[in-house]
Amino acid sequence: MSQKIPATVITGFLGAGKTTMIRNLLTNAGGKRIALIINEFGDLGVDGDVLKGCGAENCSEDDIIELTNGCICCTVADDFIPTMTKLLEREQRPDHIVIETSGLALPQPLVAAFNWPDIRTQVTVDGVITVVDSAAVAAGRFADDHDAVEAARSEDESLDHESPIEELFEDQLTCADLIVLNKTDLIDVAGLGRVRDEVASRTQRKPVMIEARNGEVPAGILLGLGIGTENDLANRKSHHELEHEDGTPHDHDEFDSFVVELGRIVDVASFVERLKTIIAAHDVLRLKGFVDVSGKPMRLQLQAVGSRIDHYFDRAWATGERRATRLVVIGLHEMDEDAVRSAIEALA
Numbered sequence: 001m002s003q004k005i006p007a008t009v010i011t012g013f014l015g016a017g018k019t020t021m022i023r024n025l026l027t028n029a030g031g032k033r034i035a036l037i038i039n040e041f042g043d044l045g046v047d048g049d050v051l052k053g054c055g056a057e058n059c060s061e062d063d064i065i066e067l068t069n070g071c072i073c074c075t076v077a078d079d080f081i082p083t084m085t086k087l088l089e090r091e092q093r094p095d096h097i098v099i100e101t102s103g104l105a106l107p108q109p110l111v112a113a114f115n116w117p118d119i120r121t122q123v124t125v126d127g128v129i130t131v132v133d134s135a136a137v138a139a140g141r142f143a144d145d146h147d148a149v150e151a152a153r154s155e156d157e158s159l160d161h162e163s164p165i166e167e168l169f170e171d172q173l174t175c176a177d178l179i180v181l182n183k184t185d186l187i188d189v190a191g192l193g194r195v196r197d198e199v200a201s202r203t204q205r206k207p208v209m210i211e212a213r214n215g216e217v218p219a220g221i222l223l224g225l226g227i228g229t230e231n232d233l234a235n236r237k238s239h240h241e242l243e244h245e246d247g248t249p250h251d252h253d254e255f256d257s258f259v260v261e262l263g264r265i266v267d268v269a270s271f272v273e274r275l276k277t278i279i280a281a282h283d284v285l286r287l288k289g290f291v292d293v294s295g296k297p298m299r300l301q302l303q304a305v306g307s308r309i310d311h312y313f314d315r316a317w318a319t320g321e322r323r324a325t326r327l328v329v330i331g332l333h334e335m336d337e338d339a340v341r342s343a344i345e346a347l348a
């Protein structure tokens with residue numbers, strides 16, 4: 001048997017900058033042939049589309065595999081293992097496999113899958129890299145109001161979790177071999193120091209932390225960590241594993257997503273401003289997709305993380321492609337889907 005293929009798991013909360021970092025990685029990975037497995041929460045394959053569009057020679061469209069049947073951590077047996085098996089059967093095997101988890105995935109069950117007999121003999125986890133949105137940490141996005149959580153729990157004893165966002169954030173940090181503090185352009189030096197302290201306080205383990213903007217980290221740092229993370233899972237248990245040692249499966253009931261389709265947009269600036277208001281009013285966590293702008297041959301890509309919105313024309317609509325504005329919306333379960341949907345639909 002030839003050497004095991006290294007696989008890097010890239011995780012991090014919704015909108016932290018995982019896809020941006022991978023896109024950058026593909027452009028500076030030298031001659032390494034990379035296979036990408038992309039998993040996204042929500043029924044609109046935005047990340048796959050963005051990565052396929054980057055045209056990197058060392059990672060062709062065939063080498064980008066999208067897993068769309070829910071979070072990768074829940075579909076390990078049905079989706080991830082068969083995908084890996086097929087990938088490993090290919091005549092031309094990749095030099096390195098990169099896996100982008102959804103922003104809501106627990107990395108632990110995914111890493112555990114590398115101990116399955118058929119996989120373990122052929123692949124090893126080079127390392128788990130957790131991308132952090134430093135600006136979101138600085139804004140207190142992951143530091144919940146513990147008094148409010150306790151009050152909710154005392155009213156409803158069935159609530160076995162702390163805040164779901166905070167818990168997930170910690171689980172993703174706990175599994176990390178390398179933490180990338182991304183979006184440093186959005187905060188100052190003192191703020192970054194506080195973010196470092198806060199992130200360090202969220203995990204017992206002390207993985208290396210590096211800083212980045214726009215996910216610009218040299219491939220030599222991201223690939224080749226050589227950890228073999230699948231052999232060190234006992235030190236990285238998620239909250240769920242610690243609370244349910246009987247093996248009760250976890251779920252993502254606390255989060256929801258839906259796709260909104262609407263008509264052509266005439267005034268992009270006003271659309272974006274009104275979208276910001278809707279996001280803030282309903283505490284939408286993440287919104288992304290493509291916009292059909294009146295009179296423009298190009299497609300507008302729109303990315304919102306909280307109420308920060310980036311948008312740019314990414315490519316021309318292809319001949320025969322259906323032009324449409326389609327946005328995936330992700331939020332906590334209690335988000336009022338009907339209200340968000342009708343508010344967005346009214347913008348066209």
Ligand SMILES: Nc1nc2c(ncn2[C@@H]2O[C@H](COP(=O)(O)OP(=O)(O)OP(=O)(O)O)[C@@H](O)[C@H]2O)c(=O)[nH]1
Pocket residue numbers: 012013014015016017018019020021040047102103104182183184185186212213214215286303304305310
């Ligand atoms: N200002 C700033 N924006 C960034 C940086 N990195 C990424 N972004 C933006 O943040 C948004 C989300 O980035 P993505 O790379 O799609 O994030 P992700 O983690 O893949 O998101 P999900 O897959 O939805 O969880 C995009 O609009 C990016 O352009 C950064 O360092 N600074």
